Structure formats: structure tokens, C-alpha cells
Amino acid sequence: MRIEQGSTHEAVRRHNLSVVLRQLHLAGPLSRSELAMRTDLNRSTIKALVAQLGSLGLVRESDADHRGTRGRPSPMVAVRSGRLVVLAVEIAVDFVTVATVGLGGRIHAEQRIDLAHGAAVRPAVLVRQVRDVAAELVRPSQVIMGVGVAIVGLVRGEDGFVHIAPNLGWADVPLGQLVADELRVPTAVAGGSRAVIGPDVPVLVANEADLGVLAEHARGAAQGFDNVLYLSGEVGIGGGVVVGGRRLTGANGYAGELGHLPVNPDGRACGCGGRGCWETEAGKRTFLRLAGHEQSERPEQPTDPVAHVVAAAKAGDPQAVRAAEEVGRWLGIGLAGLVNVFDPDRVVLGGMYGRAFDVFEAAVVEVLKTRALTPPTVELVPAALGPESSLIGAAELAFEPLLADPDGVLTASLSARDGAASARVESSPAPRTKGKRDG
Missing domain, CATH: 1.10.10.10 (Winged helix-like DNA-binding domain superfamily/Winged helix DNA-binding domain)
Incomplete structure (x- = not known):
């Protein structure tokens, strides 16, 4: 042939x-x-x-x-990182962060929206807040090539449908479509109004820990390693896995929901409806409760209670030390099972586990020595990108179509913009001048 x-x-x-x-x-x-x-x-x-x-x-x-x-x-x-950018969004339990990011991973502008602790926020309301912030951040000279959204929930990869986000109180939310529709509605900005993205711009949504491992593998502590386990602990526990250099997503994008591994049949009730899930034994709430710093709205509550407990543990406070040892033990028990399954080169701990790495490490390593079946060669390290891991991962996700086919994506994008500009000109009753394309 x-x-x-x-x-x-x-x-x-x-x-x-x-x-x-x-x-x-x-x-x-x-x-x-x-x-x-x-x-x-x-x-x-x-x-x-x-x-x-x-x-x-x-x-x-x-x-x-x-x-x-x-x-x-x-x-x-x-x-060139200035003109062609992506919009990165991280939806956590207590905050939402929106940023514009250029090629090379350069963050141009970033804004955080703090959410009331324990207060459920309706998806539509939150997405409108994201739209308003994005409209302020995006400069007129910038062209948004994609939108990446990281969220603490179980996400279907093909369309960004959030099956469940227990710690947000969300279930069956078409988040990808909500974000796309809202960002395409013209919003009032200085000098007029404009839509944040055009009709052709892809909106991609994934679990925040999946995007954390994507970021750490691309730019952080997992660079150069083909088999990586990433774990992030805050209100819940999220995880991401890289196998053979590729992020493990599963058939529908649900792989890596590690926080709801059942580790203790006699444990506490979990927000997912189960009992004894990993995050109920080794999550942030448990760490603070064991240390006597349960989160509340009290004025005397430390701004960062985790940092407060970590400092106390390092200073030798008995209750804080016991809390670190107990949470570290459960963290190690769950990790041992995952190490036995995936045989990673490196385990990267992010979120609370990265910030409290020094007080958890000894207990985790001790459990891995006795419960992991493989030789103790796996490296245990804190995340290099800190609290920005998921946001940077969202940007990497949004850049992927452009990186995979620079010529095709840009040609299609410019053609769509030219078509939209022509349609606007033709629908104008008496145009005096043509709009100048941002080239």
C-alpha cells in the first residue's frame, strides 16, 4: 500500500x-x-x-x-510568557485561588478568595466569584489559551463533572460546564465589558491532588522520577500517582481518591458516609483535635493552627508530640499499603504533610520499615512547590493542549477569534472602523 x-x-x-x-x-x-x-x-x-x-x-x-x-x-x-496565558483555579475547602499563568510557569497575577470555614458555598455562586476575579486579573493584551481547575473532589476527566466533593458538600456538579459558561459571559471591567474566554477555549477540571502530582513531577520534588506517589493532607487527604512517567487517572479520571481508603473499621464517621477512612485517622482535623486545637471560629484561634502545633511539637510539648506520632503512624499505615501496590521511586508529601514533615517523618518511616514489603529504598520528601502545587498543576493541565500541538491549537484559536470578530462587525448597524485584533 x-x-x-x-x-x-x-x-x-x-x-x-x-x-x-x-x-x-x-x-x-x-x-x-x-x-x-x-x-x-x-x-x-x-x-x-x-x-x-x-x-x-x-x-x-x-x-x-x-x-x-x-x-x-x-x-x-x-x-514568551506575557501574551498567551492560561487561567488556573484552585477550589479548596476554605479558599479559592485564581491566577493567570504564562508559558514557563510564570504566575502573572494571583488572587485568593477566603471562604467561611464550615459554610457550604453553592457551586453557581462560587463560579461567579471566580469569573469576577478572573475578569480583574486578565489584562486586555493577554489571550487565554485554556482554563485549568483543581478541586477537592471526585472528578470525571472527560467533562469536569464533580461526582462528589464531601468536604464542600457538593454532589453531581457539572463544574466544567458551569465554569465554561460563566467565563464566556461578558463581565463589566475597567473601560467596558468583556468575556474572560472565547467559545473555543478548553476548560479542564481535575482533582487537586492529581494536579499536585502533575506539578511536582513537572517542576518540583518529583522531577526526573518515573514512579511517584504524591499525598496532600488538609481538611481531607488527596493523592496522585505517576506510573512509568504518566499520571494515573483511571478509566473515568477517578483514580487517586486515596483519602477514603478504609484503614480502621472501628474508626470515626467520615463525610463520605463511610467509617474509618484514612482522612479520619490522619487528616488535619484529627491532628488538631489530638493536639487540643480543634478548628473553630474563636477569635483566639491561631491563624495557622497546624504551624502552631508543629512549633509546639518541636518544642517538646507532650500533647503536640503525641498528636504528631499518632497521625504519623496512621499516615505510615496507609502509605505502606500504597508503597506495596505501586512500588514508587519517591513519595512526595504536600499540604499539611509537607508543612509538618519534620514532626511526621520519624513515625512514618518507622511504620514503612515494618509494613512495606519492598526494601526501604523509597525516598520520602516534602513537596517542593508548597501550597502552590495544585494551582501550578491546574496551569499545567490547561497548557497541555497547546504544548501537545502548538501549531494546530494556535491556528484554530486565531481562526475562531477572527471569525468572532467578523461576526461582530457584520452585526454592527453602522460600523465606522474595524476592531484591531490583539496580535
Whole structure:
């Protein structure tokens, strides 16, 4: 059978564009020589690909790199992070964060909305708050290429449908559609009104811990490791897994809901309706309760009670030490089972576990020594990105379509914008001038 060489070459070109852009997005500025070494492509191919990415407005070249090279110095290449951006949203139990993020992971603007502790917020109300904040953050010169949303709940990957978010009191919420619809409604801003995103912009939603492992694998403590277990503890426990270099999502995107592993048949009731779930034994509420700092609205409540208990444990306070040991023990029991199942190279602890790593580590390691079946070679480390892990992961999720097919996504996006601009001009009763496209 005759093979169409043209389509084959086009597929290779698009793949190579993706490879080069992804390298620059994750590694930062690189010389053409470094790009050639990292991608196994020759210098002439790299030159052509960089020129194509430059024509798309995705990268720029600067002065040649003179760092100990022989022969002709190689120009430096870096992403353009200012104009083409994504919107990243993190929906936690006590707060919502919205940010605009450029290529290379640069956060341009960020705003947090604090939620009343223990007060249920209706999805539609919260999404409208997100829209209003996003409209303030996005500059007129910026083009939103995608929206990524991290949420503390069980999320269907294909459409962002939240099956259940126990700690928010949500069930069966079409969050992806809600966010997309709301962000496409024109909102009043300085100088007029505009929609945050156009009709063609993808809105992607995933569990916050799944996106935490995505961020740590791309930019944090799990860089360079192909088999990773990530655990984040706050009000609940979330987890994410990387196997063979790929994030484990499951058939519908529900994989990694680790907080509801049943670990104690005689344990406390959980918000999911079960009993003795992992998060009831090793979650934030239990840690504070055991330390005598149950969360409340009392004026004397510390701003960060976890930090207060950690400081007390380090100072030798008996109750705080016992709380750290007990929660660390249950944390280790759950981790031992997961280590036996996934055999990770590295375990990354985020959220409360990252902040309190110093007081939990000894108890966790002790349990792993006695309960994990594999040799004790797995590394246990705190998250490198701290509280920003899930937000950065949401941005990475939103960038994925552009990184996978820079040429195709940008061509489609610009065509849609031109079509929308033409429709607006044609529907105008008596236009005097055409609107200038933000190019």
C-alpha cells in the first residue's frame, strides 16, 4: 500500500514542535545546542523548529550562548510568557485561588478568595466569584489559551463533572460546564465589558491532588522520577500517582481518591458516609483535635493552627508530640499499603504533610520499615512547590493542549477569534472602523 509521505512529514513536524516547546516550557531558556542534545534532533532541524515557534509568537531568540562552547556560539531560546496565558483555579475547602499563568510557569497575577470555614458555598455562586476575579486579573493584551481547575473532589476527566466533593458538600456538579459558561459571559471591567474566554477555549477540571502530582513531577520534588506517589493532607487527604512517567487517572479520571481508603473499621464517621477512612485517622482535623486545637471560629484561634502545633511539637510539648506520632503512624499505615501496590521511586508529601514533615517523618518511616514489603529504598520528601502545587498543576493541565500541538491549537484559536470578530462587525448597524485584533 502506498504511504502518503506528506502527511507523515507533517505529523513529524508537529510532534517535534511539541517536543521543543515542552522542553523550553519546563526547563527554561536553552541554547539551540542544548535543545539539540535534549531532543536528539540535529541543529538545522532545531533552527527550523525554533523559527516556526517564533512565528507563532511562542518563543524568542536572544544573544548567542558563549558558555565554553567550541565553534560558532549557539543562540539562546526562551518562551514568551506575557501574551498567551492560561487561567488556573484552585477550589479548596476554605479558599479559592485564581491566577493567570504564562508559558514557563510564570504566575502573572494571583488572587485568593477566603471562604467561611464550615459554610457550604453553592457551586453557581462560587463560579461567579471566580469569573469576577478572573475578569480583574486578565489584562486586555493577554489571550487565554485554556482554563485549568483543581478541586477537592471526585472528578470525571472527560467533562469536569464533580461526582462528589464531601468536604464542600457538593454532589453531581457539572463544574466544567458551569465554569465554561460563566467565563464566556461578558463581565463589566475597567473601560467596558468583556468575556474572560472565547467559545473555543478548553476548560479542564481535575482533582487537586492529581494536579499536585502533575506539578511536582513537572517542576518540583518529583522531577526526573518515573514512579511517584504524591499525598496532600488538609481538611481531607488527596493523592496522585505517576506510573512509568504518566499520571494515573483511571478509566473515568477517578483514580487517586486515596483519602477514603478504609484503614480502621472501628474508626470515626467520615463525610463520605463511610467509617474509618484514612482522612479520619490522619487528616488535619484529627491532628488538631489530638493536639487540643480543634478548628473553630474563636477569635483566639491561631491563624495557622497546624504551624502552631508543629512549633509546639518541636518544642517538646507532650500533647503536640503525641498528636504528631499518632497521625504519623496512621499516615505510615496507609502509605505502606500504597508503597506495596505501586512500588514508587519517591513519595512526595504536600499540604499539611509537607508543612509538618519534620514532626511526621520519624513515625512514618518507622511504620514503612515494618509494613512495606519492598526494601526501604523509597525516598520520602516534602513537596517542593508548597501550597502552590495544585494551582501550578491546574496551569499545567490547561497548557497541555497547546504544548501537545502548538501549531494546530494556535491556528484554530486565531481562526475562531477572527471569525468572532467578523461576526461582530457584520452585526454592527453602522460600523465606522474595524476592531484591531490583539496580535
